[in-house]
Amino acid sequence: xxxAVQLSEEQRRLIEKMGVGGEKNGMPPAPARxxxxxxxxxETELTFDQVRETLNLSKSATSNAINMLLTTQKIDYITKxxxxxxxxxxxIGSWKEDVRSNFQNITRLAxxxxxxxxxxxxxxxxxxxxxxxxxxxxxxxxxxxxGLYRQWEESQG
Amino acid sequence: xxxAVQLSEEQRRLIEKMGVGGEKNGMPPAPARxxxxxxxxxETELTFDQVRETLNLSKSATSNAINMLLTTQKIDYITKxxxxxxxxxxxIGSWKEDVRSNFQNITRLAxxxxxxxxxxxxxxxxxxxxxxxxxxxxxxxxxxxxGLYRQWEESQG
DNA sequence: TTTTTAGTTCTCTATTTGCAGAACTAAAAA
DNA sequence: TTTTTAGTTCTGCAAATAGAGAACTAAAAA
Numbered sequence: 001x002x003x004a005v006q007l008s009e010e011q012r013r014l015i016e017k018m019g020v021g022g023e024k025n026g027m028p029p030a031p032a033r034x035x036x037x038x039x040x041x042x043e044t045e046l047t048f049d050q051v052r053e054t055l056n057l058s059k060s061a062t063s064n065a066i067n068m069l070l071t072t073q074k075i076d077y078i079t080k081x082x083x084x085x086x087x088x089x090x091x092i093g094s095w096k097e098d099v100r101s102n103f104q105n106i107t108r109l110a111x112x113x114x115x116x117x118x119x120x121x122x123x124x125x126x127x128x129x130x131x132x133x134x135x136x137x138x139x140x141x142x143x144x145x146x147g148l149y150r151q152w153e154e155s156q157g
Numbered sequence: 158x159x160x161a162v163q164l165s166e167e168q169r170r171l172i173e174k175m176g177v178g179g180e181k182n183g184m185p186p187a188p189a190r191x192x193x194x195x196x197x198x199x200e201t202e203l204t205f206d207q208v209r210e211t212l213n214l215s216k217s218a219t220s221n222a223i224n225m226l227l228t229t230q231k232i233d234y235i236t237k238x239x240x241x242x243x244x245x246x247x248x249i250g251s252w253k254e255d256v257r258s259n260f261q262n263i264t265r266l267a268x269x270x271x272x273x274x275x276x277x278x279x280x281x282x283x284x285x286x287x288x289x290x291x292x293x294x295x296x297x298x299x300x301x302x303x304g305l306y307r308q309w310e311e312s313q314g
Numbered sequence: 315t316t317t318t319t320a321g322t323t324c325t326c327t328a329t330t331t332g333c334a335g336a337a338c339t340a341a342a343a344a
Numbered sequence: 345t346t347t348t349t350a351g352t353t354c355t356g357c358a359a360a361t362a363g364a365g366a367a368c369t370a371a372a373a374a
Contacts (some may be wrong), residue, residue, distance in 0.1 A: 206350085206351095216351075216352085217352080217353075219351090220352055221352090284353065
């Protein structure tokens with residue numbers, strides 16, 4: 001019998017939409033849809049077969065996708081006493097981490113740009129100055145963000 | 158005769174490194190390397206053939222990559238009187254835009270999450286509350302960033 | 315002990331991507 | 345007018361991606 005989760009048309013559309021969003025962030029289709037399913041599904045903890053049948057994936061696709069989401073810490077699972085199945089769930093908390101680590105990318109980019117600057121001839125003044133300005137802007141953002149985070153944590157008291 | 162730009166080993170390595178960085182942000186290899194070349198090259202304005210020969214690309218790859226960078230506003234070109242060639246240059250200013258539009262992604266994600274929340278049953282309280290908290294965090298960042306930008310512009314006089 | 319469960323791993327295929335090379339084009343130069 | 349320049353577009357291939365389906369496995373249940 002079918003293990004598939006019952007979903008409305010609207011819920012299915014939203015899963016697709018989030019799936020596409022995930023793909024745009026470099027996630028392969030199947031993992032992206034599983035992530036989305038684990039957000040949208042009324043039941044928040046789903047078994048392998050529930051995931052598989054709801055999304056019409058093959059066992060291999062399901063297995064590979066779930067394992068990739070587990071190793072990249074995007075999902076997690078729980079077990080229930082006397083039940084061999086794993087119940088997979090979205091690590092929603094990881095989204096806040098994602099936002100922060102997304103901000104962290106600025107640092108990496110600024111570092112790269114400084115490397116570029118160090119290898120540039122001094123005589124392309126205009127270009128170099130624009131480059132310096134952008135680096136300064138990135139460093140500024142980098143410096144101010146921790147303060148914002150703190151402000152948020154405090155407002156949550 | 159060769160039009161290739163002379164580059165040190167170090168400069169070539171940096172171009173590859175930036176190229177890989179670009180690929181990780183969803184840019185195809187050739188455009189990513191052209192972007193990088195136009196940052197690292199001592200000459201900041203390069204012709205079609207200089208790009209082509211420096212990066213060992215085919216004409217078609219060069220043409221397609223350049224046009225995609227032009228339409229996505231990542232590069233720009235100038236011309237010189239009595240010279241039919243176009244001289245392509247990195248729109249370095251666009252990097253600041255990139256940083257900002259990167260922040261803008263939060264908004265899109267928050268919107269999506271609100272859509273999710275609206276379709277969720279009320280009884281998964283813990284999940285819904287975590288979701289609400291993340292949305293609130295994103296909205297908070299969204300709200301505070303413009304102030305930071307203003308602060309930066311002001312500090313630049 | 316055999317069977318079922320909850321997956322994993324292997325093989326194969328369809329699709330997509332990224333590029334090369336060649337043919338082509340429109341404007342300028344000779 | 346013919347040739348050159350500065351590309352563009354078309355054809356085709358090679359590699360990478362993504363997933364189906366079947367064979368396999370280890371632990372638990374019967």
